[in-house]
Structure formats: C-alpha cells, structure tokens
Amino acid sequence: MLLCVTVPDYALAVALMDAPPADDDTPTLLADKRERGRAIAVDERAYAYGARVGQTIAQASAASHGARVLVHDAARTRALWDDLLDALDAVSPLVDGAEPGVAFLEMAGVPGAPADYLARAHRALLGFGLPVRTAFAPNKFVARAAAGIADGTICGPGEERALVAPLPLRALAIDPRALERLRLLGIRTLGELAALPYGPFVRRFGGAGAIWHERASGVDRTPFLPRAHAVAIEATLFGEGTAEVEAQVVFALRVLIDRVCADMECLGKRAGALAVELELENGEVRTREIGLAQPTAQARAMLDVLRANLEGITFEAPVIGLRVRALRLEEAGEALPLFRSADDLDPQTIAVTLARLEAALGEPARRAHGVRAYALEEQFAYAPFSASFEPVPQEDAGDGVSRSSAMIPQLQLLEVREIEVRTTGGAPAFVGSRAVLECAGPWRIEESWYATPLARDEYDVLLEGGALYRIYRQGEKWYLRGSYD
Numbered sequence: 467m468l469l470c471v472t473v474p475d476y477a478l479a480v481a482l483m484d485a486p487p488a489d490d491d492t493p494t495l496l497a498d499k500r501e502r503g504r505a506i507a508v509d510e511r512a513y514a515y516g517a518r519v520g521q522t523i524a525q526a527s528a529a530s531h532g533a534r535v536l537v538h539d540a541a542r543t544r545a546l547w548d549d550l551l552d553a554l555d556a557v558s559p560l561v562d563g564a565e566p567g568v569a570f571l572e573m574a575g576v577p578g579a580p581a582d583y584l585a586r587a588h589r590a591l592l593g594f595g596l597p598v599r600t601a602f603a604p605n606k607f608v609a610r611a612a613a614g615i616a617d618g619t620i621c622g623p624g625e626e627r628a629l630v631a632p633l634p635l636r637a638l639a640i641d642p643r644a645l646e647r648l649r650l651l652g653i654r655t656l657g658e659l660a661a662l663p664y665g666p667f668v669r670r671f672g673g674a675g676a677i678w679h680e681r682a683s684g685v686d687r688t689p690f691l692p693r694a695h696a697v698a699i700e701a702t703l704f705g706e707g708t709a710e711v712e713a714q715v716v717f718a719l720r721v722l723i724d725r726v727c728a729d730m731e732c733l734g735k736r737a738g739a740l741a742v743e744l745e746l747e748n749g750e751v752r753t754r755e756i757g758l759a760q761p762t763a764q765a766r767a768m769l770d771v772l773r774a775n776l777e778g779i780t781f782e783a784p785v786i787g788l789r790v791r792a793l794r795l796e797e798a799g800e801a802l803p804l805f806r807s808a809d810d811l812d813p814q815t816i817a818v819t820l821a822r823l824e825a826a827l828g829e830p831a832r833r834a835h836g837v838r839a840y841a842l843e844e845q846f847a848y849a850p851f852s853a854s855f856e857p858v859p860q861e862d863a864g865d866g867v868s869r870s871s872a873m874i875p876q877l878q879l880l881e882v883r884e885i886e887v888r889t890t891g892g893a894p895a896f897v898g899s900r901a902v903l904e905c906a907g908p909w910r911i912e913e914s915w916y917a918t919p920l921a922r923d924e925y926d927v928l929l930e931g932g933a934l935y936r937i938y939r940q941g942e943k944w945y946l947r948g949s950y951d
Contacts, residue, residue, distance in 0.1 A: 467623075468690065469571040469583045470601045470609035471554060471591070476567025478507040479596050480543050481536040493517070493533035495526045500537050508533075546594070551693060553590045557583065560692045570606055572690055580620045603629075607686035611637060626684025631657030638678050644671060656682040664899075665888065673901040673930050680899055687899075687931075712776075715744075715785055719772055720765070722790040727765040730792060736763040738794030742772065745787035752781070761796050877936060879948045885937065887944035894927050894944075897937065904928040911938075926950075 473479050478496045488494070493512035497503035505526040508517045516529035527533055547566045554561050560572035573583050580602040587600045601612035603621035611630050612619035614637075621629045630637070633656045635645055653659050659667075660682040668676045680686070719742075730736060738761040744752045756775050762768065820831050832848040888896040893905050907925035922940040924947070929935065934950040 467573060467580070467602060467604055468606060468609045469558070469573050469580075469587060470603065470606070470613045471569045471571065471587050472599045472601075472610065472613045473550075473567045473596045474599065474614070475507050475509070476547070476596075477538055477543050478509060478536075479567075480546055481538065483595055484539070484542070485534075485536050488534055493530040494536060495523075495530065495533045496536050496538055497523050497526075498538050500535075503537070506538060550591060550594060550596075553594075554587065556590050557586045560690070562691050563693045564606070568610060570609065570690060572692070573602075581618075584618050584620075605684075605686040606688045606690070607681045608684055627657075627660065628684075630682065630684050631655060631660065635659065638681055640678060641674075644674070660684075668896070668901070673903075676896070676899055676901055676930070685899075715776070715788075716769075716773060718785075718788050719790065720769055722788060723765045723768050723772070726790055726792050727763050727768070730763045730795075735792070735795045736761040737768075737792035738796065739792075740768060740772065741789075741791040741793055742776075743787075743789040743791075744781070744785050746781055746783040747786050748783040750783065755793065761794070877948045877950055880946060882945050882947060885944050885946045887937065887939070894925055894937065897927060897929055897935065900929040900931065900933075902927045902929060908939075 478494070481496050482494065491511065493515060494509045495505045495512050495517055496507040498506050503523050505517060505519055505521050505523065508519060508526065508530070512526065512530040512533045515531055515533075517526040517533060518529075521529065523535055527535065543566060547563070551561055551563045551569060554569060554571060558571040558573055558576055562570040562572075564570060571583075571587070576583070578586070583602060584600045588598060591598050599613040599617040601609050601615075601617075601619040601621070603609035603612050603619075604623050604626060608621055608626045608630060611633060612621050615629070615633075619629075635648060635654065635656065637656060638659075640648070648659065653662070659678065662679070664676075664679055667679055671678070726737075737758065739755060739757045742754050742756065746752070754775065756771060758768065758771055823831055830850060832850060834848055837847050886898055887894050894902050896902060905925055905927050908923035909925075910921075910923055912921045922938045924936060924938040927935055927937055935946060936948040936950075937944060937946055939945075
C-alpha cells in the first residue's frame, strides 16, 4: 500500500505562491519564458475560456481574455520540490519522487493506520503553503487517481477497479490520435475501456494498449523507486584571519581539501570536480568550478589542480573566507578478490577458509563447471573445490572452442512454475499481460531415456520493461524456467 502526496499543477502552484495577489476571477497561465514563450500550465478559469498547454503566450492570452502571465522559475521549482521530499522523510524513510508535484511513500512497517498517514503527510508539508492532496491505495496509478478525486481518499485492496471506473480517458495520458479512435468507438471512461476484451484491444493498440487496459482495470505494475539522498561534502574556513599572499591561500586550501577527502573516504565516494568559493575583505565573492582529469579522492591530486587553476589570479583585497565543495560524486569502491590476487595466493589461508566454510555449511565446498547437455538442468556439474586450483576439464563445444572460453549467457534457473502465455502464429506474443518484444526459438528438447519421456519447446523472450526470460511449452501448458541477469 502506497501513500500518494500530490500538489496539483505544481509548477503553477509555486508560481502563484511567489506572485503578487490578484483578483479571484483573474485567469492565470504559466509560460516557459517571457519572450516568445508557450503556456506550460493554465488554471481552471483560463482552461474554461479555451487556453491550452502548448499555445503561445499570445494565443493563450487571447483565448482567456487577457489572462495574467507568470514565468516558470525552474530552479526555484526544483529546489522547493527537493525540500518537500526532505520533509516527507519524517513520514516514511522510503520516498519515491516520481515527478515534481507527485510523490509516493512506502508505508510498510510504519506504525499507524491509513488515516494517520494522511494526517502526518499534511502536517509535514503544512509550512510550505501549497495545496497538498493525499490518498492511500495499493499501487501508484490508483493512488494518484484517488488523490485527484478527493483529498484523503483511501482505496483498499479489491476496490481499485471501481474507484477508477468513472474517470475520463485523459487520466491515462493516452496520445491524442489513440484517444480520438477510442472516442469514435464510444469509449469515454476507464470503466468502459476495462470492459473491452483484452486480447482484441491489445492487438489493435499494441503494447501501450496493454498498459492502458491494465490501468483502467486498476492494475499498475510500475515499480516503487526510492529516491537517493544527496550528500553534500564541503569544508569551510571563515573568520580565521586573512590571507594576503599565495602561500597562505594554498595552505588554507590544503587544510580544506584534507577535510573533504576524509569525508569522501568515510562515504566511499570520489569527486569529478571541485567548487571553490573565495570571499574577499571588500565583500566580493569569487566562485570557480574546476574539473578533475578523472574522479579521485586523493588530496594531493586535487591540490595540484587547484593551484594550477588559481595561479596568476590577482585579488583586489585579502581573502577572508574559503569554501571547497566536492562535485559530481560517484562510488569509489573497487572489486577485490577474496584471497588477495590470483598471482599471489596463499594455499594455507585458502585451506583454512575452506575448512571453516565446510564446517559452517555442513557439506564440502564445490565449484560448478559447464558440460554439454540438451536440458538446461544437465548443463552443469560440480567438482570439489580445493586450494590447488587445478583447472576443471571443460568439454568441447563442438567447434574446437572450450566451454570455458566461449561466451555463455548468464541464465539463472528458477523454480519451475506454470505461466499464462498467448501465442500468435504459434510463437509467444504475451507472457501474462506483458507483450513479447523479441522471441528466439523454439529449441526442441526431447529425451526418451528418462523414466518419463521429456519433450518440450524452449524460447527466450524479451518482454516489455526489459525482462528477459527462458520459457518453454510442454504439451498444452507453458512454464517459466529461468531469467537472464
């Protein structure tokens, strides 16, 4: 169950909050720029007059009888949205900032009832002065739709289809041409769309149609993606005297860079650029962003680059403040072997480690190697794992290339389970509700020497969303066999 927090027409709401007050009946539109701009949002009054998103300022103003025009401040809008997401951390540690103005919170494990969650979200955002709406539902689409219907809506499991049924088709963000085709068919609401037969509808409208039909039925498979928390790494020196010569500035920079690198080391980060801010005694502030040849967390390399960039610069007054900030942070971890390097192995250490593993697991350590076989279940075997690292014999792939050097797809075998597959011309077209984008196969697997003869056709299928699976048909039924990482 997800808590949805929305600010309808968020960009317009921010602009109205910052704009001077106007008469209540004055229509308002938001433009991307002042000169030769276009409307990116219109309020209800302007929409009722005929103003539409995408029109030029002149067109929208004329349609809405001289609406008030506000200009979108992208930086302000983005910064305020980040502040709202930070405030929502007090409601749940898992926040998915889907887009500016729409956020989803995972409430699993958070004490309280749905009504408590809605009240907490309103309290957390009370100080922002924005028109916040909340709702609680089993998936993203239904939760957002519920918030649009009324603030505080709670949709329980099994109620999704009934809740979205009265909504108009524009709730699905259907492209205009498809929307017109549906209207010609007499389809006006999500309930009417959901009542259409799934197969013929998807065949007519393709993969996008499958998503529309699912959402009209109250189903949304969009994953929950918690946002990453930004980390600011910086160090500052202010109010600790003045620097009038280059050596003093360099010494202060060395101190700050050491602090920044220590923080990055603790977080396992490295920086691709540095921002240096110098405050002068006369009140002037100089800011420079300096790129590094490659991301690093080494203080010496950073200092050398900073010195080279500051050489030859003359300031009109002594430096009284310095700030150094690490930019373009990325992970600094490196993959390391378990037992030092392959060229410097200690057999005794490996033997002791293996003994401990075997004692903990209660069975001998083994390693897998590939063998030739028709069935996936038979294409690998196990050999004892020893400290000697003698190569495991690999069977020839049939063309003189060993299995160890051939490129082998990383297929993870899963527990076999029956799945729903719809075919077109005998080939898989849909797996469940997801369309098959590409299909390879079939590969006939037939072995009659088992106690129960084995005969099946295997396929590799690429589905909407990027999932790649190995499936097979045995008799009249379909089964999932594995997935590719």
